Each structure stands twice: as C-alpha cells, then as structure tokens.
Amino acid sequence: MEIIRSKDFTATRAWGAKDIANMNGISTRLHWTDQAYKWHINDGQEVFVILDGVVEMFYKQDGNEKSTILNVGDIFYASVGTEHVAHPIGEARILVIESEGSV
Structure with a gap:
C-alpha cells in the first residue's frame, strides 16, 4: 500500500521516474520532466496522462x-x-502506462 502525491514528486533529471506498479508486464510510472523527450515508437501501446503541468505532444x-x-x-x-x-x-508530471521495458 502506498499513497503517492504526484505534485510532490520530482526527479534529479528530466524524465526521471518513480515505478508505481508492474501488473502482468504492464508498467505504471510517474515521470517528472522539464525537457522534451526524443522522437520514438513504443514496442506496444502507451497511455500518457498529464497529472501536473502542460505538455505539447508531437506525433x-x-x-x-x-x-x-x-x-x-x-x-x-x-x-x-x-x-x-x-x-x-x-x-x-506524467503518468505513463506501457509494456515493461518499453522506450
């Protein structure tokens, strides 16, 4: 059991993450960032939920x-x-749900 206050989460580097759960090969992670990621294609599906802040998503x-x-x-x-x-x-701060080990 754990309670996570997403607004309090920070990382030491852009896209640093807190692992929340891994359920049958699907990972749920909380990310903090202040910098862009890189163009990529995930190995599987990805769900990306904005918990705090604003993100411009290019696709x-x-x-x-x-x-x-x-x-x-x-x-x-x-x-x-x-x-x-x-x-x-x-x-x-972004909640990301994706296949374990995905980019």
Whole structure:
C-alpha cells in the first residue's frame, strides 16, 4: 500500500521516474520532466496522462507531423507504431502506462 502525491514528486533529471506498479508486464510510472523527450515508437501501446503541468505532444499521423496541447487530466493514447515526442511547457508530471521495458 502506498499513497503517492504526484505534485510532490520530482526527479534529479528530466524524465526521471518513480515505478508505481508492474501488473502482468504492464508498467505504471510517474515521470517528472522539464525537457522534451526524443522522437520514438513504443514496442506496444502507451497511455500518457498529464497529472501536473502542460505538455505539447508531437506525433506523426499518415506521415504528417501534428501536435496537440495536453493539460491536466488529458490523456494521450499511442497505438502500436505511433511515432511521438512530448515537449513539456515548464515542469510536468506524467503518468505513463506501457509494456515493461518499453522506450
């Protein structure tokens, strides 16, 4: 049993994470960042939930680059093969649910 106050979580580096749970090969992690990640494609599906802050999510759809602004409570779902990169605007805390060991 653990209670996690996401707004209190920080990391020593961008995209530092707290492992919350691993259920049947699906990991749930809380990330803190103030810097963009890198363009990537996950090995499986990914659910990306904004808990604190604002993130501009860039993604490619039908070969075209697009972006959307994600605010607190917004969820970005990346299906298998979705190339994407998150750019926080300031600090952000993000809950990420994905296959264990995914990028």
